[in-house]
Amino acid sequence: MYPLLNRIENPEDVKKLTVRELEQLASELRHFIIDTVSQNGGHLAPNLGTVELTLALYSVFDFPADKLVWDVGHQAYSHKILTGRRDAFSTLRKKGGITGFPNRFESAYDAFGVGHASTSISAALGMALARDAKGEKNQVIAVIGDGALTGGESFEALNNAGDLGTKLIVILNDNEMSIDANVGAMSEYLSRIRIAPQYARAKRDMGSLLMSIPHIGDKVYKTASHLKDGVRSVLVPGSLFEEMGFHYIGPLDGHNIALMEEVFKSAKEMEGPVLIHIHTVKGKGYQPAEQAPEKFHGVGCFDPSTGKSAKKAGCAPSYTSVFSQALIELAKDRPDILAITAAMPSGTGLKAFGKAYPKRFFDVGIAEEHAMTLAAGMAAGGMHPVIALYSTFAQRAYDQLIHDVCLQNLPVTLCLDRAGLVGEDGPTHHGVFDLSYLRQMPNMCVMAPKDEEELRHMLATAIAIPGPAAVRYPRGAGLGVELTDSFEKLSVGKAEVLQEGGSIAFLAVGTMVEQVKEAAAILAEEGIESTVVNMRFIKPLDTALIDAMAKTKKLIITAEENVLAGGFGSAVAEYLADSGQQVPLVRFGIPDRFIEQGTRKELLSLCGLQPEQMAECVRERLSHLAPEA
Numbered sequence: 001m002y003p004l005l006n007r008i009e010n011p012e013d014v015k016k017l018t019v020r021e022l023e024q025l026a027s028e029l030r031h032f033i034i035d036t037v038s039q040n041g042g043h044l045a046p047n048l049g050t051v052e053l054t055l056a057l058y059s060v061f062d063f064p065a066d067k068l069v070w071d072v073g074h075q076a077y078s079h080k081i082l083t084g085r086r087d088a089f090s091t092l093r094k095k096g097g098i099t100g101f102p103n104r105f106e107s108a109y110d111a112f113g114v115g116h117a118s119t120s121i122s123a124a125l126g127m128a129l130a131r132d133a134k135g136e137k138n139q140v141i142a143v144i145g146d147g148a149l150t151g152g153e154s155f156e157a158l159n160n161a162g163d164l165g166t167k168l169i170v171i172l173n174d175n176e177m178s179i180d181a182n183v184g185a186m187s188e189y190l191s192r193i194r195i196a197p198q199y200a201r202a203k204r205d206m207g208s209l210l211m212s213i214p215h216i217g218d219k220v221y222k223t224a225s226h227l228k229d230g231v232r233s234v235l236v237p238g239s240l241f242e243e244m245g246f247h248y249i250g251p252l253d254g255h256n257i258a259l260m261e262e263v264f265k266s267a268k269e270m271e272g273p274v275l276i277h278i279h280t281v282k283g284k285g286y287q288p289a290e291q292a293p294e295k296f297h298g299v300g301c302f303d304p305s306t307g308k309s310a311k312k313a314g315c316a317p318s319y320t321s322v323f324s325q326a327l328i329e330l331a332k333d334r335p336d337i338l339a340i341t342a343a344m345p346s347g348t349g350l351k352a353f354g355k356a357y358p359k360r361f362f363d364v365g366i367a368e369e370h371a372m373t374l375a376a377g378m379a380a381g382g383m384h385p386v387i388a389l390y391s392t393f394a395q396r397a398y399d400q401l402i403h404d405v406c407l408q409n410l411p412v413t414l415c416l417d418r419a420g421l422v423g424e425d426g427p428t429h430h431g432v433f434d435l436s437y438l439r440q441m442p443n444m445c446v447m448a449p450k451d452e453e454e455l456r457h458m459l460a461t462a463i464a465i466p467g468p469a470a471v472r473y474p475r476g477a478g479l480g481v482e483l484t485d486s487f488e489k490l491s492v493g494k495a496e497v498l499q500e501g502g503s504i505a506f507l508a509v510g511t512m513v514e515q516v517k518e519a520a521a522i523l524a525e526e527g528i529e530s531t532v533v534n535m536r537f538i539k540p541l542d543t544a545l546i547d548a549m550a551k552t553k554k555l556i557i558t559a560e561e562n563v564l565a566g567g568f569g570s571a572v573a574e575y576l577a578d579s580g581q582q583v584p585l586v587r588f589g590i591p592d593r594f595i596e597q598g599t600r601k602e603l604l605s606l607c608g609l610q611p612e613q614m615a616e617c618v619r620e621r622l623s624h625l626a627p628e629a
């Protein structure tokens, strides 16, 4: 099946291959990746686009002595397979298996851990400066996509590298795609470069024509060439990067191994920073992915013969789709609502909003910091922006949230999708910090729905708040509860008591409400009755409810899918301490360590958040409480 691939035990074996053999190996790698991802899920289209690039890198450079930093790292499967992880590749994204992104703890060939975009040039520059400081001579290479290049940190790094002038190779993998189609002026610029060859021919023809005019030709040519400089900066490839201090090479075909080998060899000999611009096809070599690169960016299991997803039919609508539909409905009567995404229109569901209200939808590219202050500006201008980000990517906009939104008490609604444990994407993508960082922000209101129906009401509540408000909800399907078409404005800071009774109280937020209901049911079977409360608001807390529980219960249990440090349980503990109420408290949440990849079920168990585990812990705690006087 994979005769050449089975001979590759390490990168040295790649160097022994002829170009023809490398082309054969590229085909085998493609099939191997398609086969594995169809069973495990993962990032398919990005990886099919970087097969030849990776082979050319490994045939020219000497890793791991040379350093290779991938941006986002979702396109590094070939890199992993060629660096001793071929046989383990079947464990891709599984608990205890190969991670989906480069990971320093996994391999010496993974020079830098990634997952969030636009970090590669900064990290590579840092490694280059470390190299210089140690008097070493190895090469440092960053591979960045055209989407990741829209991230501000990329420009900060290009600006610094171009100024410092140290040796650094940046490879721009331009496939005209982010997850969805790429956006922004930089993307437009790169597209213009794609058509630049026509300009280059025109320039050549014009030059030879002018020079053929006797006597005056060369004078006219010189004048014209000044003119050309004006035109040049618009059309001639790479002038932007050259102005920033980089040698620009390209654009070249990123599927032509021999060509890339030649260019990489000459880039090795050049002084200072070099930017090599390659054009690739996202999804290359697999027709369903070439035709729908957005759909095949990140996939679940699928049938490789048809490309059809193996998704179980009949599952409940996702929180994402319920959010998207609710916002479209609410926007009808609220012309002040504008929607912002940071390169995740499909992932956040805002693509549908953009179709319904194209003039009220803004995709800013991978630029969460800018997106947040853009929202603040819109709010200062009298609009009510709704900004939808993945919880983990919202971490990029922490200061903008404090400085631009909360300090000015502006009406911005923050919708955090993928909040909690996301599963196979692992620690770079779990959205487990937002309750902690949002809770610290004065003027902020923080909500988490118990199910997809309550998400609708929380969104309606948030957009009615004349200040900052955040709603956070998990990746994937809801609970399958009945969805109404109504909107109920919740009373801010008020909890919902789901069941009364017993001498213990479960106070839960978001996804943990369902979990504690089941834990309470387990305990009830052994005669331990309890009160179950959907707290709804992490900020402001329903302190009256907490007071009542502190007075009447012998144990209070909090539960959240967020780190324990500074989360909802901390808020309850702080309130009890500050109000001088001594009542035993058990807090369930994410422990103080990064949680690995795995199925959501596996990860909830890992964190002790399954109903049986919570019931056992409560049972144990009760057994240590002094018997009631």
Ligand SMILES: Cc1ncc(C[n+]2csc(CCOP(=O)(O)OP(=O)(O)O)c2C)c(N)n1
Binding pocket: 046, 049, 071, 072, 074, 075, 115, 116, 117, 144, 145, 146, 147, 148, 149, 175, 177, 178, 179, 282, 342, 343, 344, 366, 368, 393, 396
């Ligand atoms: C800070 C941040 N925001 C959003 C994402 C989600 N994301 C992952 S890959 C991607 C698009 C990357 O496009 P590009 O760099 O061109 O790589 P390609 O998939 O085209 O190979 C996005 C937006 C992320 N990983 N990090």
Ligand SMILES: CC(=O)[C@@H](O)[C@H](O)COP(=O)(O)O
Binding pocket: 072, 074, 115, 179, 297, 298, 347, 418, 422, 425, 429, 475
């Ligand atoms: C690499 C990256 O950051 C995105 O592709 C992310 O993996 C998408 O996550 P979802 O699959 O939850 O949309």
Ligand SMILES: [Mg+2]
Binding pocket: 145, 146, 147, 173, 174, 175, 176, 177, 178
């Ligand atoms: Mg791209």
